[in-house]
Amino acid sequence: MASEDVKSSETAVSRIVNLAEEAKIASEGVKAPAGIAWLTITKSLLAGGVAGGVSRTAVAPLERLKILLQVQNPHSIKYNGTVQGLKYIWRTEGFRGLFKGNGTNCARIVPNSAVKFYSYEEASKGILWLYRRQTGNEDAELTPVLRLGAGACAGIIAMSATYPMDLVRGRLTVQSGSSPSQYRGIAHALATVLREEGPRALYKGWLPSVIGVVPYVGLNFAVYESLKDWLVKSRPFGLVEDTELGVATKLACGAAAGTVGQTVAYPLDVIRRRMQMVGWKDASAVVTGDGKSQARLEYTGMVDAFRKTVRHEGFRALYKGLVPNSVKVVPSIAIAFVTYEVVKDVLKVEMRISD
Template sequence: MSEDQSATTTAEMASTTHTTSKNTLKSYGRAFIHFIQSEPTVSLLAGGIAGALSRTAVSPMERVKVLYQVQGSSSSYNKGTMATVHQIFKEEGYKGLFRGNGINCIRIVPYTAVQYSVYQEMKKWLGTNEEGNLSVGNKLIAGSVCGLASVLVTYPMDLVKTRLSIQTAKSLALNKKSSTSSAGSATTRTTEPKKPMGMFKNVAHIYKYEGGFRALYRGLAPTSLGVAPYVALNFAIYEKLTELFPKEWRSNPMVTLSAGALSGGIGQTLIYPMDILRRRFQVATLSDGAMGFKYNSTWHALVTIVKVEGYKGLYKGWTANMWKIMPSMAVQWASYDFIKNTLQSL
């Protein structure tokens, strides 16, 4: 074989190899896009990203809400929502406004991802009408199931997020004093400020000192009682509101933002007392009961709060929560629809 023929053969082989590699890459690319666009994947991705965006946007309001919910009869934070935001900023700086947001994002990504993907699967299982919509009853069923699923998957992270949210630069400024017994008489001592524990130290502390694995799920019952109906109402109201518009309008940002804000606000208002109980149980054993809460059951907690704090105690932090939940759900639903439509159009 001549040198020219050899060079030609080598070039042809190189070209063939290059073409094969290119086709293989295209094949992998098509398979990847198909995977991304499949219903379970697109719901997981869109839900997770939307959840992280929405919670980060309202993180300061989330922290204020939790502080109100767990302060009992303390007056550490009682000057209004914006005044509390300013107080946190003054005492702890910019980072204080976002304390607990890291673990919240780690929690919320799988939380919302599971929520949206399970809801879509429930729609297939329950069956939809010609327009692809569930009946109101089935919307509530699907929402309840996806709410419970998301809670079970992410509850320990929610517990830790709550602990991080109430830690302050003053170390438990909500309840600085605790009672101890000395020589048969009651004395009062003031706890010294300590550096707040981080995410992993919180997990280790809860597991080691508060009851092992079961302690990581303390407060699961009231949480489930609150989350299941809330998610059910949130999904049902959102979809019902968007169904009022022509199909071509339903992806309009103004429609999704408005429907998301209303569905979140209405749903959260109706189940808010359960959210109070959820937070109280999550911090009840913090610092050997320094928070001042001691409940035997969900019902006992409900009765005790009404007796000690009045019916207003069941809605403590509601205003801050509305500042949080309405823009949060508006961003979440709008982001979810936008990301989902974008992925499906690739």
């Protein structure tokens, strides 16, 4: 299944990239000088990377707690909520424990965010060109549904490109001081997974990740851009006086986008985390932290993971960690969008998300 997932991901990504490139070439007609084009692309990728790193570091403690809540053993509960969970980590692992796995997280999220934002811009251009060609209206604008499609394309490309880092980040985040075996870092974790579980293991949980990223990233971009567009055009309650929204308003749009996206996609994120732990011989000890040998649930696929999770722990298990995740997502997505646009302004990149 993992092999089929990888092959299908490569095919989908290739088609999306080719379509976007063809549409871009056709819509632009005349290409910009190579040097200028590469400089613009580099600046756009840099802005996306900075946005991802800043936003994720700001909420790193909540990110770690969310993953611990998602994968903890239901018979050995250590984390009962956001405040209690953060206090427990502080008490048992200290300040550094709150940011455990953040280096790996940033190593994954920086390129992921860079690719995601840039892919969204390119996918938006391609989809808008196709839409105008189909309708015959050269002045047509992106609709919320089209923005959802562009965001979905961006999410699939970014997720597929950086998925092995996501798997390693999850395992580094979950392991604790009582784990019998320790990953010493990103490179060691990748090498260990390849040696002990094989290359297919790097894409465990890829399918629910992609299925989850379609509504999550798609809704993030669609809600954010549509809200901004609505505010500029309707100017409700006198919130907007010109065509340029303030930072506070953009943060509010980003917060709304993050809330909608993560609520819809959260169960798939839980299943992805659990599938990523399958095959890790020390996963049960890491999750329970009690030093005892415990049986691990094995999943044959995404549907099986859903079924076993609901049967053994109930439907509510699909939303474990939702509260700290909600507290994390709201500022994280908001900060990412605003940071991206601010950095692009500083770097003087003409191309913006909304263009």
